[in-house]
Amino acid sequence: MSNFFEKSDLSRKEAETIISDTLRKCDDGELYLENSKSESILLDDNKIKNSNYNSDLGFGFRAISDEVVAYSHSNEISKNSLKQSSENLKSTLKSAKGTYNHEIPKSNKKYYDNINPIEQKSLNEKIKILNDVNDYLRSKGDKVKQVTANFLGEQKSVEIIRCGGETLSDVRPLIRFNVSVMLEKNGRKETGVYGVGGRQSYDSYLKDENWKSVCDEALRIASVNLESKPAPAGEMKVVLGPGWPAILIHEAVGHGLEGDFNRKKTSAFHNLMGQKVASEGVTIIDDGTIDNRRGSLTIDDEGTPTEKTVLIENGILKNFMQDRLNARLMKTRSTGSGRRENYRHIVLPRMRNTMMLSGKQTQEEMIKAVDKGIFAVSFGGGQVDITSGKFVFNCTEAYEIVDGKIGSPIKGATLIGDGPSILKEVSMVGNDMMMDPGIGTCGKAGQGVPVGVAQPSILIDKMTVGGTKL
Amino acid sequence: MVKDQEFLEKKASYCLGLAKKLGATDSSVVVKNSVSETVNFRNSKLDESNRSDDLGISITTYIGKKKSSISSSNLLNDNLNILIEKCVETTKNTPEDEFNSLPDKDLLAKEVRDLDLYDDSHIANDQKIDYLKKLEAAASNDKKIVNTESSFTQNKSNFVLANSEGFCDGYKTSSFTASSVTVAKNEKSMERDYEYSSKCFLKDLDDAEKLGNLAAKQTIRKLNPKKIGSEKIAIIFDKRIAKGILSTFASAISSSAISRGTSFLKDKINQKIFSDKINVFDKPDMLKGLGSRNFDTEGVKTDTLKLADEGILKHYLLDTYNGKKLNLKSNGRCGGTSNLYFENGNINFKDLLNSDSKSLYITETIGHGSNIVTGDYSVGATGFLVENGEFKYPINEITIAGNFKDMFQNITLANDLEFKYPTNSPTMLIEGMVVAGK
Numbered sequence: 001m002s003n004f005f006e007k008s009d010l011s012r013k014e015a016e017t018i019i020s021d022t023l024r025k026c027d028d029g030e031l032y033l034e035n036s037k038s039e040s041i042l043l044d045d046n047k048i049k050n051s052n053y054n055s056d057l058g059f060g061f062r063a064i065s066d067e068v069v070a071y072s073h074s075n076e077i078s079k080n081s082l083k084q085s086s087e088n089l090k091s092t093l094k095s096a097k098g099t100y101n102h103e104i105p106k107s108n109k110k111y112y113d114n115i116n117p118i119e120q121k122s123l124n125e126k127i128k129i130l131n132d133v134n135d136y137l138r139s140k141g142d143k144v145k146q147v148t149a150n151f152l153g154e155q156k157s158v159e160i161i162r163c164g165g166e167t168l169s170d171v172r173p174l175i176r177f178n179v180s181v182m183l184e185k186n187g188r189k190e191t192g193v194y195g196v197g198g199r200q201s202y203d204s205y206l207k208d209e210n211w212k213s214v215c216d217e218a219l220r221i222a223s224v225n226l227e228s229k230p231a232p233a234g235e236m237k238v239v240l241g242p243g244w245p246a247i248l249i250h251e252a253v254g255h256g257l258e259g260d261f262n263r264k265k266t267s268a269f270h271n272l273m274g275q276k277v278a279s280e281g282v283t284i285i286d287d288g289t290i291d292n293r294r295g296s297l298t299i300d301d302e303g304t305p306t307e308k309t310v311l312i313e314n315g316i317l318k319n320f321m322q323d324r325l326n327a328r329l330m331k332t333r334s335t336g337s338g339r340r341e342n343y344r345h346i347v348l349p350r351m352r353n354t355m356m357l358s359g360k361q362t363q364e365e366m367i368k369a370v371d372k373g374i375f376a377v378s379f380g381g382g383q384v385d386i387t388s389g390k391f392v393f394n395c396t397e398a399y400e401i402v403d404g405k406i407g408s409p410i411k412g413a414t415l416i417g418d419g420p421s422i423l424k425e426v427s428m429v430g431n432d433m434m435m436d437p438g439i440g441t442c443g444k445a446g447q448g449v450p451v452g453v454a455q456p457s458i459l460i461d462k463m464t465v466g467g468t469k470l
Numbered sequence: 471m472v473k474d475q476e477f478l479e480k481k482a483s484y485c486l487g488l489a490k491k492l493g494a495t496d497s498s499v500v501v502k503n504s505v506s507e508t509v510n511f512r513n514s515k516l517d518e519s520n521r522s523d524d525l526g527i528s529i530t531t532y533i534g535k536k537k538s539s540i541s542s543s544n545l546l547n548d549n550l551n552i553l554i555e556k557c558v559e560t561t562k563n564t565p566e567d568e569f570n571s572l573p574d575k576d577l578l579a580k581e582v583r584d585l586d587l588y589d590d591s592h593i594a595n596d597q598k599i600d601y602l603k604k605l606e607a608a609a610s611n612d613k614k615i616v617n618t619e620s621s622f623t624q625n626k627s628n629f630v631l632a633n634s635e636g637f638c639d640g641y642k643t644s645s646f647t648a649s650s651v652t653v654a655k656n657e658k659s660m661e662r663d664y665e666y667s668s669k670c671f672l673k674d675l676d677d678a679e680k681l682g683n684l685a686a687k688q689t690i691r692k693l694n695p696k697k698i699g700s701e702k703i704a705i706i707f708d709k710r711i712a713k714g715i716l717s718t719f720a721s722a723i724s725s726s727a728i729s730r731g732t733s734f735l736k737d738k739i740n741q742k743i744f745s746d747k748i749n750v751f752d753k754p755d756m757l758k759g760l761g762s763r764n765f766d767t768e769g770v771k772t773d774t775l776k777l778a779d780e781g782i783l784k785h786y787l788l789d790t791y792n793g794k795k796l797n798l799k800s801n802g803r804c805g806g807t808s809n810l811y812f813e814n815g816n817i818n819f820k821d822l823l824n825s826d827s828k829s830l831y832i833t834e835t836i837g838h839g840s841n842i843v844t845g846d847y848s849v850g851a852t853g854f855l856v857e858n859g860e861f862k863y864p865i866n867e868i869t870i871a872g873n874f875k876d877m878f879q880n881i882t883l884a885n886d887l888e889f890k891y892p893t894n895s896p897t898m899l900i901e902g903m904v905v906a907g908k
Contacts (some may be wrong), residue, residue, distance in 0.1 A: 467868025
C-alpha cells in the first residue's frame with residue numbers, strides 16, 4: 001500500500017481539510033490518488049528490444065455540482081499543488097449549492113490479491129522465457145519469419161479520499177503476456193497473435209511451460225490465415241465461436257448501455273428500457289466480481305464495490321451501467337461501473353467483464369443450420385457509433401460455411417451490424433460459454449481500461465460481412 | 471504555468487550525470503511538462519472544466535551495446551535516484567544488441583530555428599466559455615439537433631532532450647483546439663457528426679459560429695440513411711478519412727516495419743507504388759505547422775523528404791536503430807512523420823465528384839481494418855451515394871474493402887489540400903473498391 005503523504009509537505013490531515021472545504025457545497029467529488037509501477041519487456045526480431053520500467057504518481061481532484069464536473073490533476077502531491085487545484089475547482093463551481101452525498105456502499109469482498117507481479121519474477125527469468133518463446137517458434141520451420149513476445153506487468157495503488165475524510169483504497173495487480181508470429185509461404189505473409197493475462201502473478205499463467213500453448217495458438221492462427229482466400233461481401237448468416245468473439249456484445253450493446261450516453265439520450269438504446277432488445281434466451285451481464293479477471297475490480301474508481309449487473313435478461317433490457325454522477329442524475333444507484341484510465345482522467349461509466357450467458361444449443365447444430373455463411377473464431381477488435389448504433393468488429397480467424405459444413409479459411413474482414421437490432425437476429429445460443437483469454441482493452445473518450453468479455457457460440461441470422469468477393 | 475527551459479535542463483543534466491556515475495557508458499533523457507485547460511459545454515451549458523499539469527521524464531541508459539529505459543511522472547531527486555539506479559542495473563542484465571546506440575554525432579541538429587510553434591497568449595476560462603456559447607448557439611440552431619457537446623482546450627508544453635554526446639535542446643509549443651459534436655434526430659434515425667479546429671496560435675482558430683454551423687450541417691445531412699447492395703464501386707474519401715490512408719502508408723514505410731519484414735512495402739524503394747501523379751512530402755519546417763519540429767525524438771536533424779515522387783517510393787522513415795539494421799543513416803524520423811501530405815492533384819473537387827457516374831463519398835470509417843503486413847483493408851463506413859456529381863442520399867451500415875497495393879495505384883487527388891491536421895490529404899478518389907451492404 002502506498003503512503004501518498006510520506007514524502008510530501010502535505011499531511012493527510014491538511015489534505016482532508018482542503019478536500020472537505022472544497023467539496024462541502026458540492027453534490028459529490030473526491031481526491032483520487034494513484035501510484036502505479038509498470039514494466040514492459042519486449043522481444044522482437046530475435047533480440048530483447050526494450051526493457052522499460054515506469055513509475056507514475058499523481059492525483060486527480062474532482063468536484064461535481066448538479067451536472068457540472070470540475071477536475072484538476074497534477075503529478076506533484078504538495079500543499080501548493082492541491083491548493084491550486086482546489087482554487088480551480090472552486091472557481092468553476094462558484095455558485096454550487098448542493099448537499100454532499102456521503103452515502104457509499106461497503107463490502108469486504110476482494111477479487112484479487114495484494115501482490116506486485118513485477119517483483120515476483122526476476123528480469124532474468126522473464127528474459128529467459130522470451131528467448132525460449134523465440135527459439136520454440138523458430139524451431140517450427142523456415143516459414144516462421146518473425147516472432148514478437150512481450151511481458152506487461154503493473155501494480156496500481158489507488159486511494160480515494162472523500163469529503164469528511166472517508167478513505168477507500170485498493171491495490172490492483174495486472175499482467176499480460178503476448179505472442180505474435182509472422183509466417184511466409186510462397187511470398188505470402190500472415191500473422192497470428194495470442195495472449196493471456198489477468199490480475200495474478202505471471203506464473204499463474206505461464207508455469208509448467210504454459211507459454212508453449214500461447215505460442216501454439218498464435219502459430220495455429222497464422223497457419224490458418226496462410227491458406228485463407230478472399231472473404232465474401234454481403235449479408236449472410238454468421239456463427240460466432242465462444243469466448244473472445246464476445247467483442248460483439250461489448251460493441252453492439254455494451255457501450256450503448258453505459259449510463260452517460262443514456263442520460264444524454266445520445267445512445268440508440270436510451271428509450272428502450274424494459275423493452276425487448278434481444279431474442280428470447282439472450283441474457284447479458286456485466287460482472288466486476290469474478291476472481292482475478294482482467295476486467296474485475298474490488299472497488300471502482302469512485303470507491304463503489306463492483307457487482308454483477310444484469311443488462312439484458314431473457315431478451316429484455318433491464319439496467320444501464322452507472323457511475324455516481326449519472327446514477328444521481330437518472331435517479332438510480334451506481335452499479336460500481338465508474339472507471340478511469342488513471343488520475344489524469346475523469347470518471348466515466350464503463351464495462352468490466354461483459355458476458356452473454358449459455359443457452360442450450362451446440363455449436364454443431366448452428367453450423368448445420370447454415371447453407372451459406374461464415375464461422376468466425378477470433379477477432380482483433382471493434383468499434384461502435386453509439387448514436388446510430390452501427391458497430392464493427394474485425395475477424396482474424398474465420399471460415400466459410402457451405403451447406404452446413406465448415407469450409408476454407410477466409411481472410412480477415414470487418415463485420416458490420418446494428419446494435420439495437422443485431423441481438424434480435426440471434427437464433428441459437430450455445431451451451432459452451434467461455435471467458436476471453438484476458439487481453440482486452442476498451443477505449444472511450446481517449447481512455448483505455450482493461451476489460452473482459454465472454455459468450456457461448458451463437459448463430460446470427462443476418463449480418464454484413466465486409467470481404468472483397470462479390 | 472508551464473515549467474521553463476532552465477528547470478527542465480537542470481533535471482536532464484542531473485539524470486545524465488547520475489547515470490554516468492552509476493556506470494552507464496551513454497544515456498539520453500527527455501523531460502517534459504504540459505499544462506492544459508479544457509472547458510466542455512453540453513446543450514449550451516457548462517458541463518466540465520478540466521486542468522491538467524503533466525510532468526514526465528524518460529531516461530535510456532546504455533552500457534556498451536546493452537540498453538534499458540525508465541520513465542516517471544515523479545521528478546523529485548529521491549525518486550530519480552532510485553529509478554536511475556534500477557535502470558542501470560536492468561541495463562547490465564539485458565542482452566546486447568549490436569544496433570543499440572545513440573545517434574551519430576554529425577546527424578544531431580545543430581541549430582534550432584524558431585518555427586513559430588508557441589503562442590504566449592492565454593485564453594481564460596471565461597473567454598473559452600464565450601467562444602463555446604457562440605459555437606453552441608450556431609450548432610443548435612436547427613430543431614433537428616437534439617444534443618450538442620463542445621470543447622475548448624488550451625495546451626502549453628515545453629520539453630528538453632539531452633544526451634551524453636552533448637546534445638541538449640528543446641522548445642515550447644502551444645495548441646488551441648475547439649470541437650463541436652452534434653446529434654440530429656428525426657422519427658426514423660439518430661446521427662452524430664463533428665467539426666474541429668486546432669492551431670498553434672489562438673488568433674488562427676476557426677470562428678466559433680463557422681465551426682458550430684458546419685458540425686450541425688454535417689450531422690443533419692446524415693439523417694435517414696439507407697443501406698445499399700454489395701458491388702464494386704469508386705470510393706471518394708473526404709479529407710478527414712483520406713489522411714488516414716496516408717497515415718497507413720507512413721506506418722508501412724516505417725523503418726521498424728521494414729527491418730522486421732512486416733510491411734507490404736518492404737523492398738519497394740525506387741518502385742512505383744502509387745499512380746503516376748502522386749507526390750508525398752514530409753515537411754518538418756513548416757511555420758506554425760501542427761507537426762513541425764526542429765529535430766526528431768533522438769535529436770537527429772530533420773530535412774524535408776519527398777517520400778514519393780511521381781508515384782515512386784523514395785525513402786523509408788528511418789531512426790538510428792532500424793537505420794543501422796538496414797545499413798542506412800537516420801533521416802530524422804524517430805517518432806514518425808512531421809507535416810505529412812499528398813501534394814494537390816490537378817482537378818477540382820466538383821470534377822472529382824463527376825469522375826464516375828456513380829460513386830460513394832465516405833465521411834467516416836469505423837474499425838481497425840488496416841493490415842500493414844498484407845495490405846488488406848476492410849472497415850465499416852458511413853457516407854453518401856453520389857450520382858452524376860450530386861449527393862443523392864446518406865448511406866450507412868456498409869463496409870468498404872480492398873488491398874492497399876491496388877488502392878495506391880488507383881488514387882486520384884483533388885486540388886483542395888489544406889493543413890488542418892499534422893497529416894493531410896486532398897479529397898481522394900479510389901477506383902475499383904468493394905462495398906458490402908445488403
